[in-house]
Amino acid sequence: GAWRAALLCAVVAWPVLGAAQAAVQAGAGRWPALLEAAWAERQAVADARRAQADAARAVASARLPDAPSLTLASRADRLDPRRGARGWEVELAAPLWWPGQRARALALAEAEASLQKAELARERWKLAGELREAVWALRLAQAEAQAAVARQAQAERLAEDIDGRVRAGDLAPLDLNQARA
Numbered sequence: 001g002a003w004r005a006a007l008l009c010a011v012v013a014w015p016v017l018g019a020a021q022a023a024v025q026a027g028a029g030r031w032p033a034l035l036e037a038a039w040a041e042r043q044a045v046a047d048a049r050r051a052q053a054d055a056a057r058a059v060a061s062a063r064l065p066d067a068p069s070l071t072l073a074s075r076a077d078r079l080d081p082r083r084g085a086r087g088w089e090v091e092l093a094a095p096l097w098w099p100g101q102r103a104r105a106l107a108l109a110e111a112e113a114s115l116q117k118a119e120l121a122r123e124r125w126k127l128a129g130e131l132r133e134a135v136w137a138l139r140l141a142q143a144e145a146q147a148a149v150a151r152q153a154q155a156e157r158l159a160e161d162i163d164g165r166v167r168a169g170d171l172a173p174l175d176l177n178q179a180r181a
Contacts, residue, residue: 056108060106061102065097065105069092070090071092072091073090159176163179
């Protein structure tokens with residue numbers, strides 16, 4: 001019956017309904033706190049995305065696109081230590097931005113940061129919707145379970161009443177079998 005469907009719904013959706021049950025018990029005034037608790041689990045991903053956007057912004061705003069390097073090399077073309085040429089080479093390399101490349105990299109980093117911020121807001125709204133759906137599914141399952149318990153109690157009272165009437169001879173035993181069914 002309905003109580004079996006409510007029980008099946010509660011068993012299948014148990015992981016999501018745990019948070020929803022806490023919300024129902026806490027009351028409607030606790031929604032922001034409940035949403036924050038659920039969001040805290042996903043906050044690590046949000047922090048990583050924010051750090052990635054900050055790193056991209058820092059790279060794009062640097063004076064050089066990459067770190068400069070210093071190289072020291074020794075060159076010799078001799079087999080005999082007393083003859084031939086020897087030399088040392090020192091090289092300093094500093095990569096430079098192409099014209100407009102730095103501004104485009106900074107604009108791209110800002111656009112990615114803005115996109116990630118919008119994605120986080122969308123994920124938060126989605127989480128709030130999932131939480132709301134879970135709370136209402138739990139409330140519906142609780143209401144269906146209460147209704148099933150009430151119907152069961154009413155059926156038991158009816159069966160007891162008919163049993164008494166059958167013993168008194170007012171009703172036939174067939175009526176008792178129908179009431180128990």
